[in-house]
Each structure stands twice: as structure tokens, then as C-alpha cells.
Amino acid sequence: MTGRRLPPSxxxxxxxxxxxxxxxxxxxxxxxxxxxxxxxxxxASPDFVSxxxxxxxxxxxxxxxxxxxxxxxxxxxRRYFGGGTIDMVVAVGGTSHVKRDSSLHDQLEDGTLPFxxxxxxxxxxxxxxxxxxxxxxISGHTAFLASYLYDNLxxxxxxxxxxxxxxxTDDASSYGNPILQGATIAFNVxxxxxxxxxxxxxxxxxxxxxxxIRSGSLCNPGGIATYLGYTPEDLKRAFALGNRCSKPLSDIxxxxxxx
Numbered sequence: 001m002t003g004r005r006l007p008p009s010x011x012x013x014x015x016x017x018x019x020x021x022x023x024x025x026x027x028x029x030x031x032x033x034x035x036x037x038x039x040x041x042x043x044a045s046p047d048f049v050s051x052x053x054x055x056x057x058x059x060x061x062x063x064x065x066x067x068x069x070x071x072x073x074x075x076x077x078r079r080y081f082g083g084g085t086i087d088m089v090v091a092v093g094g095t096s097h098v099k100r101d102s103s104l105h106d107q108l109e110d111g112t113l114p115f116x117x118x119x120x121x122x123x124x125x126x127x128x129x130x131x132x133x134x135x136x137x138i139s140g141h142t143a144f145l146a147s148y149l150y151d152n153l154x155x156x157x158x159x160x161x162x163x164x165x166x167x168x169t170d171d172a173s174s175y176g177n178p179i180l181q182g183a184t185i186a187f188n189v190x191x192x193x194x195x196x197x198x199x200x201x202x203x204x205x206x207x208x209x210x211x212x213i214r215s216g217s218l219c220n221p222g223g224i225a226t227y228l229g230y231t232p233e234d235l236k237r238a239f240a241l242g243n244r245c246s247k248p249l250s251d252i253x254x255x256x257x258x259x
Contacts, residue, residue, distance in 0.1 A: 001223025001259070003146070003171045003184025008038075011046040023047040023071055029055055029063070034142040034183050036135040038115065039066065047071035050084045060117035065108075084111025140175040142183035145177035152186055158192035165189055168227040168259065184258075186259040187229070198250035199258045216242055216258040228256055 011024045026046040028037055034109040035054045039045045047068045054061040067075065079091075081097055085107050090096040100106040132138050156164040168186040175181050189197040206213045217224045224230060230238070238257065243249045248257045 001184075001220055002173060002186050003182035003225060004173055005035075005178075005180055005182055009044070013045045015047075023074065025050070025124045030184075031182065032056055035139045036133075042068055042070070043167040047074075053121055057128055060114070060119045060124060062114055062121065067104065075104065077106060084112070086109055088237075091162050107210060110203065130131055139178045143176055143178040143181070146181070146183040146185065150175040153185065153187065160192050162192055162194060186223075188216075188256045188259055196251050196254055196256055199256060200250055201247075207232070217245060218259065219245075224258065227259075 011026065014022050016026055022090050024046040027050040028049050029052040031037070032051045037049070037051070039049065045068055049066040050063065050072065051066065052063040072076065076099070081099070085100060086097045087100050088098040150167070153165055154167055158164055165187045173181050188199060191197060203213055203215040221235075225235065234252075238249070238252050240251065241249065243252065243257055251257060
């Protein structure tokens with residue numbers, strides 16, 4: 001939620017310390033939008049990596065699961081199947097099927113693939129490269145912008161000297177360092193008297209000024225609970241009061257329900 005980036009070395013450390021019995025998945029949907037994704041060394045890479053091409057390019061709206069070959073056998077154990085993933089099926093008088101043995105992806109890609117979107121992906125990659133040259137350049141540029149914004153936001157004050165914002169960060173956060181910190185700033189806005197201005201109000205005001213921000217719980221219940229200080233009992237009470245992920249309350253007793 002805060003944009004903190006965890007050390008890439010963790011995957012290899014987990015694999016070694018568990019003697020290969022623990023597998024790791026890296027959700028790189030947000031990471032890959034502004035950072036190079038280096039999977040050149042399988043021994044140091046996560047077992048599974050999910051990426052969203054939609055979040056990188058805007059179009060096409062497809063994603064991918066990148067699988068470390070040594071972990072591929074885990075996905076061959078499923079007992080269900082979809083069209084296009086088998087070579088034979090017994091449909092009458094019994095239940096049996098034979099998986100395709102050509103490749104792992106053939107066994108996992110159920111149904112008709114979005115082939116138009118897959119064709120468009122090649123164009124999206126070319127256009128993206130012409131416009132921005134490289135992900136390394138994007139990473140450096142967005143890190144600079146985030147650092148500049150963070151440095152200026154944290155100094156905003158009301159006339160009475162009280163802080164305008166409450167910015168949520170980790171102890172390990174280091175704006176300007178793309179290895180440790182992404183280009184994300186999570187915050188809430190308060191009046192001079194210290195009263196919360198709901199994040200939904202801030203989003204609408206930003207929209208009116210042509211500024212795009214995301215507000216709410218950000219599909220991150222763990223982050224909301226951690227940084228906003230909600231206990232399980234607090235969350236259950238919020239639900240009882242009518243708070244929902246898709247339709248959140250603006251606040252609960254003056255406390256934010258999102259950022």
C-alpha cells in the first residue's frame with residue numbers, strides 16, 4: 001500500500017532455508033509498471049510471477065503467469081480441465097481425460113485464448129519502447145517524481161502550523177531509491193483542527209483539477225489494517241455499521257476507512 005518494495009533476494013533465501021519445500025509467488029502487477037523485472041537467474045527468481053500487461057500498457061487488457069520450470073510440476077496436479085487443455089476425454093459411461101503433453105502452458109490455458117489481445121501485445125511493446133526507451137529509464141524517472149512529491153507533501157502545513165497530510169510509510173521506505181521504494185504515496189488529508197477530510201472527497205476534488213488519484217482501501221485489507229490501526233474487531237464493527245469494500249463509509253468515528 002505504501003509502495004515499499006521487498007528485497008528480490010527473499011525468494012532464493014526462502015527456497016534455500018526451506019530446502020526447496022516452500023515456493024514463492026511474486027505479485028508484480030504493480031511493480032512491473034515502473035520497474036525492470038529481472039528473471040535471468042532462475043535460482044534467484046520466484047517460482048511464480050504474475051504480471052498485468054494492462055497496467056503496463058493500458059491496452060491490451062491481458063496478463064501472464066511466469067512459471068519457474070522447476071516449480072511447474074505443482075500446476076500439473078489439478079483435477080479439472082477446460083477446453084483445449086486435453087487430448088482425450090471420456091464423456092459417456094465413465095469419467096476420464098488425458099492431458100496434453102506438449103507443454104505446461106497448453107495444459108493450463110483453458111478455453112479460447114484472447115488472441116486479438118495477444119496479437120496487440122506485440123504492438124504495445126513496440127510503441128512503449130519507442131516512447132519510453134526502457135523500463136530502467138521509467139524506473140529512474142518515476143523514482144525522482146515520487147521523491148520530489150514526497151519531499152514537498154510532507155512539509156505542507158495549515159496556517160496554524162498543523163500538518164495538512166498524514167503520509168503512511170515504512171521504516172525501510174527510501175523515496176528516490178527504486179530498489180526499496182515504488183512511486184506510490186499513501187496519505188490522508190486533515191483540516192487545521194485535525195479533522196479527517198474523507199479520501200473520497202479528496203479524489204473528487206483532484207478529479208475536478210485533472211489529477212488522477214486512487215482512493216479507498218486499494219484492494220489491500222492487510223495494508224489498511226496495518227497502517228490505519230484496525231483490529232479484527234474494528235473491521236467487524238465497521239462492517240456492521242455498513243462499511244463495504246465497494247461502498248466504504250467516509251469515516252468511522254472520525255477515523256479513515258481508506259487512503
